[in-house]
Amino acid sequence: MTETSPAAVVENLRVAFDGNEVVHGVSLEVRPGECVALVGESGSGKTLTGRSLLGLVPPPGVVSSDRLEIDGTDVRDLSDRQWRTLRGATVGLVSQDALVSLDPLRTVGREVSEALEVQRSRTGPRLNRAEARHAVASELDHVGMPDPANRSRQYAHELSGGLRQRALVAAATITHPKLLIADEPTTALDRNVQVQVLQVLRELKEEGTALLLISHDLAVVATIADRVVVMRNGELVETGATDEVLQAPQHDYTRAMLKALPSAASRGRRLSDQPVLDLPVAEVPDPERVLVEVTSVTQTFRTPDGGRMTAVDDISLTLQAGRTLGVVGESGSGKTTLGRVVLGLQQPDTGEVRLDGEPWSGVPERQRRPRRHLIQAVYQDPLSSFTPRATVIDVLAEALALSGVLRSARRGRSAQLLEWVGLSPDLLDRRPVTMSGGQRQRLAIARALAREPKVLVCDEPVSALDVSVQAQVLDVFSDVQDQLGLAMLFISHDLGVIQHISDDVMVMNKGQVVEQGSADQVLCDPQDPYTRSLLEALPQPGISPDNHADPVPDQADPVPDQEEQQ
């Protein structure tokens, strides 16, 4: 075996469940020191492809292929017992969300040492406690965990998201596997933390680990992958060097996917191919009219240990008709609380909220209720905001009834609302559970519009959606706002989305406003170091990934050549 013999070879991989094929002939190769990214939306078969390389396709899945090799071993007909000697030792897995991917009842140290214990129990003398402790500490240190000795005695829930994810990486790399499969390893993390975890993976790659990175996020892929494999509906769509695929995509699907990415560059242009929606409206509020005025609002909460934490600290903002204020910040920055205060669901400790010129905070709910229709909300997970047994017509009719629409007119009006948001009226008798994520979010928007609001508060409304669906829903928001002249408060952790949709931007950190102003001003000429760090952490696909100065760029180049020689 030579240095560059591939760590994994997959040829014509097919996975079927009960005779129903879901992965149709995927081929790829990962070499030591190389990162191959498997990119696709949900249902593309990328995770199953990764699992096939671990022998962990869930039953009753059937895997077949022309070649399936890990580190030179043909693994097509391995028994589970034989697979177990490979797993952990030769091929490792880093999955999404370490909070649930590490056993919550065991300490981080025990989870990290597990693979080594198992490997040693097969190959050599048992791992004693001192050795285990030493190995765990040095591996945690290797993935950049501060204070590894103490951290290893803690539990997953006691660590921050980034540290947890590092622990999960360490649990896979402690045996120095040749091949590491990273399945959405940074998806649940804030951007800043994503960058750190990606750096850890990049270092592993540079040390010679073959990395198969599975991701839906082209931005993540751009910063680390040498080659990209694009998948869609179980089929391989396009493959090639990262720069080529991202900058000169050959396939329509890849092109559409790249076009669908929201960013500063995509402002004012449509992200999807769907036609512009047509919303015939009688009355549009005067443009720029101030609809919501928040003055020096502070909101604190009691913490479980008896203290108080300030979720929103002295924040002022205005929402104007026809304009979108984007609120961006990491998890825990107070964005959602701010949204609840604006919606009048949370009584602020100090400060005032005015809606359309009249007091909104500090008045009894009885007074607020007749005006609630003016301000409506769209959330990340619309399904949990629909009654599970309700049909689409039930959902919309309830909102229409509150607006005083007569029973006889509700069905017709509901059909019209569905058309507004680009849904077919045929869906009226469907249940939201049977609809796709994008359809559900459109329904949530339709329900909000049923009350004829002037203000829309959107809390992470596209965060759970695939890129192409996200593009469509963002276009719906743009069309709705253009034609109805709504004021929007758009909350997101995703700076790309905020850049795309906002007229004004507010950056939050730990309950405080870090920077506030027009989108151009804040995002093109950030004054605050925190905003700058957020912007720097934002990878720009389509632009060369070189801004993340790869210390050994030469390593990536020879690989495709050798591939051709074979």
Place this chain on the structure above:
Amino acid sequence: MLLRRLLIRLMGALVVVWGAATLAFAVLKLVPGDPVDVMLGVNSTASEDVRQQIRNDLGLDQPVISQYLGYLGRLVTGDLGTSYRLQKPVATVITEQLGPTITLALASIVIALVLAIVVSVAARGPITRRIAELLELLALSSPGFWTGLLLLTIFSFNLHWFPVTGGQGARALVLPAVTMALPIAGILSQLLRSGFDAAEREPFTTSARARGLGPVRMFTRHHARHGSLPVVTLTAYIMGSLLGGTVIVEQLFGRRGIGRITLDAITNRDLPVVMALVVMAAVVFVVVNLIVDALYPLLDARLRGRSV
């Protein structure tokens, strides 16, 4: 901080016991008829003077509120009153019977746990799972008096392995304990299995599998603990209810115990005994609750450092 939390817990426990004691007292006052009649029996020929004397002795002629306060006061000092019928202190009556009940309850729980663990662990395969489901259903749905009679018929009358009724030794304990354990084992085994199944579906299982763990290690290192969490709670509550006595099994096997005296006290309207049993049941459940609460954070680190 910890001390404060403990104090709050204890206060809550006391309130529950006080509530149970008050309810028991209210029941006594609501029951129609003269307690003195009950005490003396239906055929008593005692004169009105004697009856008045007894009322005086028991404080029954005083206003209800001072009776109540006196009752609470005695309760605090551990004085549970005197049984009308047995003319013995209630505390003595109960402690005499507590031994056999505790022995039976512990034996049943241990047998049930062993059975449940064996069955649920054995049921990890597709065929054994079906068999386990069937056995659990059978154990759960068979009434105690029927199982007991069946066991007696087979093992006592035909095989003569165990005594039919009464007896004190370990041999006398086996059949009643098994009779009580079977339905409990059915519930616990179901709970354990669903706990293991739930752990199987968790993402950490995939991670652990990717580290090369086989089914045995997977079970001992990860799933056993996850599956046992809910079982701890349920076992404790079952233990609590068993200590309150199990009338049918004690009656069937002619055993002494709390269930027996509960039945006697209720049929004979021996109200001080009934009241004391109500308070005792409350105390048992409160104590069980406290133990479970204390145990949980040891098993599940996520619950440590959480407020009440």
